[in-house]
Amino acid sequence: MKPRWLLVPLALVFASPGPAQEKKELRWGTDPVGGGPYIYKDDPNGPYVGFEVELAEYLAKKLGRVSTPVEAEWSTLPELLDKPRDGEKGIDIVLNGYEARDDLKMKYAAAVPYYVYRLQLVARKDDDEVTGWPALGAKKKRIGVLEGSVAFDYCNKRFPGQTVVNKDVATMFNAVADKTHADVTVQDNPACVFYVDDPKYKDKFKLVGDGRQPGEYLIYLRKGDKELLDGINDAIKEGLKDGTLRRIYRKYGIWNADQEWLTEKLTGEFPADEDGEVERAGRGGSGSVWPLVPQLVRAAGMTVFLSIASFPLAMLAGVVIAIGRVYGPVWVKAPFAVFVEVIRGTPLLLQLYFLFFILPKWVPGLALDPIYIGILGLALNYAAYEAENYRAGIQSIPRGQMEAALALGMSPFTAIRTVIVPQAVRVVIPPVTNDFIALFKDTSVCSVILITELTRKYNELYNFNRDLVVELAFLTAGLYLLMSYPMSLLARFLERRTGTHAAGGHR
Amino acid sequence: MIRVSNVVKYHGDARVLDGASLDVQKGQVAALVGPSGSGKSTLLRCINGLEEFQEGTVGVGETLALVGGETPPRDTLLRLRRTVGMVFQQFNLFPHMTVLKNVMSGPIYALGKPAAEAEATAKRWLDRVGLAEKHAAKPAQLSGGQQQRVAIARALAVNPAAILFDEPTSALDPKMSAEVMRVIDDLADDQSLQVAMVIVTHDLPAVKRIADVVHLLGQGRVIYSGPAAEAFAPGGPASTLE
DSSP states (O other): OOOGGGHHHHHHHHOOOOOOOOSOEEEEEEOGGGOTTTSBOSSTTSOOBSHHHHHHHHHHHHHTOEEEEEEOOGGGTGGGGGSOTTSTTOOSEEOSSOBOOHHHHHHSEEOOOSEEEEEEEEEETTOTTOSSHHHHHHTTOOEEEETTSHHHHHHHHHSTTOEEEESOHHHHHHHHHTTSSOSEEEEEHHHHHHHHTOGGGTTTEEEEEEEEEEEEEOOEEOTTOHHHHHHHHHHHHHHHHHTHHHHHHHHTTOOOHHHHHHHHHHHSSOOOOOOSOOOOOOOOOOSOSGGGHHHHHHHHHHHHHHHHHHHHHHHHHHHHHHHHHHHSOHHHHHHHHHHHHHHHHSOHHHHHHIIIIIHHHHOGGGOOOHHHHHHHHHHHHHHHHHHHHHHHHHHHSOHHHHHHHHHTTOOHHHHIIIIIHHHHHHHHHHHHHHHHHHHHHHGGGGGGGTOOOHHHHHHHHHHHOGGGHHHHHHHHHHHHHHHHHHHHHHHHHHHHHHHHHHHGGGO | OEEEEEEEEEETTEEEEEEEEEEEOTTOEEEEEOSTTSSHHHHHHHHTTSSOOSEEEEEETTTEEEETTSOOOHHHHHHHHHHEEEEOTTOOOOTTSOHHHHHHHIIIIITOOOHHHHHHHHHHHHHHTTOGGGTTSOGGGSOHHHHHHHHHHHHHTTOOSEEEEESTTTTSOHHHHHHHHHHHHHHHHOTTTOOEEEEEOSOHHHHHHHOSEEEEEETTEEEEEEOHHHHTSTTSTTGGGO
């Protein structure tokens, strides 16, 4: 049974009103960091909006369910389908601009396409050199693309050596607007429309040339969910045919002839006639950073929780490993040494990924909620570093100390506990407190296993409030400083105290 | 009290002890003398079980014995060390504890005595070595001679039947050295104490003054055992050390 009690303080801090309905949820995996027009916030403290949000709501309604977005890092979304549906991050479908990909189709069922996109070239309006796609090669323009995207593959083939990659659409557009890292960007047309139409970028960008490399956005789900697959397929077709999806897409400015083609291809019919003007959706951003502060502070609470829950475990495990490595027999020393080297030699990101996505496939009982995996992963990672700190501390204690304790008739364990460890702890206070401060910042890696802590929240808010990038960055950095500075003070205090003992020898 | 029989000890390929044998009686003060590198300190460490040896035996009292080439049972080792205390050249006081806590550490952590009883014992021994007023000080706040006196009190606080002194004054200047030797003299003269003492030292005047018996080591063997007066007499076996 999972230790649910650990979630109680979390629930108090991060409680959000859950759906009171008895209806089954349609849990759809999405990454809000990806931004508009897929999923974003028009009002910083309001609900998510976006054409995929409305599509999910439409699908849920047709299926008699309630739409529930489940946030996770975009590249990990399909793997959530490998996890139990009823876990904290369990999902029914992946709905977040995923293209038709053979590798995904082999593992998961794919619904019929809900949107046809094309790659669109965007340049600064005042860049007269970019008159079309051929100008990119001729003028050797730097092309900003998303890492691992279709645009990335396309541009690498067409314009080798000219691509600049990033994981974030907003960063790409900012880079082009500010003439920093990229001259142009190539993105899926919905994102291009969203940014080019954004009042904050008024007269900054232009769409250049025709769309290239058409592709389809699909919903992925488990292969066994035949009933759900049929329901989604029917709903998409019906929505295309009766004009529901057109209304949604028009609201976000992304309806075009390709969607008409898609409707005819899937249903054999064209969409129902136009139904007049559709009010365009807002673009997000509040103009002020202050309404965003509570969200950042809540996310900082998660950062603190992860740190204070994992570090004591890391210290405890570190002491055990260090003692085992210094005083233990070979059969204890060897596995501890391997553990330390493996952990120190591999990135924390991979370790968390392994614990969350891979290990449960081998040992289903270890399919824990992300928060437990986050705490465990951080604790194991830091245990290796703490073990080395303590080992160095123990080995810095003169051998005569152990001999004196043993000569008094103490058992080795008692000697370690009462004589060696208390002295070693003083030696390692500075590196250990430094590690604790570092841990605060390393909690940001937990976003890969779906935990929304401070850095991920910053990314999310930054995407929805691109005009506040500087303010948000300072605010986030300030929160990290607020969390780590007291630790620095504590470290100095402890160092002073232990320094007093050391100084005693010179009195 | 202590019986060392044919102890052989190797450090790597070097045969540091080459069949060393000696006896120390209850209440006797024995001095181990010999040139540097003759194996004096190693022999003391073998008696206390801090070093394993390859051949021979070390017996303490009627029931405790270490056998060369065998790892002693944990319980035997603990009991032996509680019976035979040791004072080191470098004092080895615990720097994170006060003087009082240092002396209490043996009774509490080795013998399992209650804190109050341990404190009373510790204060008694600190008074005996003339450092009662320093009980709250940290070792680093004491002189070398004072630290060694605390170390002697700490060794005595577990009520051992024997104490091994491993060059207790060699890290001290003459003044402090004399201070420590006065304490050892005092203990040696105390007939009520009945603690056997084995002292390794190069302080030959002190040996002549306090030792009941002298064991002369040469090349890892005890080559002479006898009264100090005989050992250091002109032409005696230990006279060349002077």
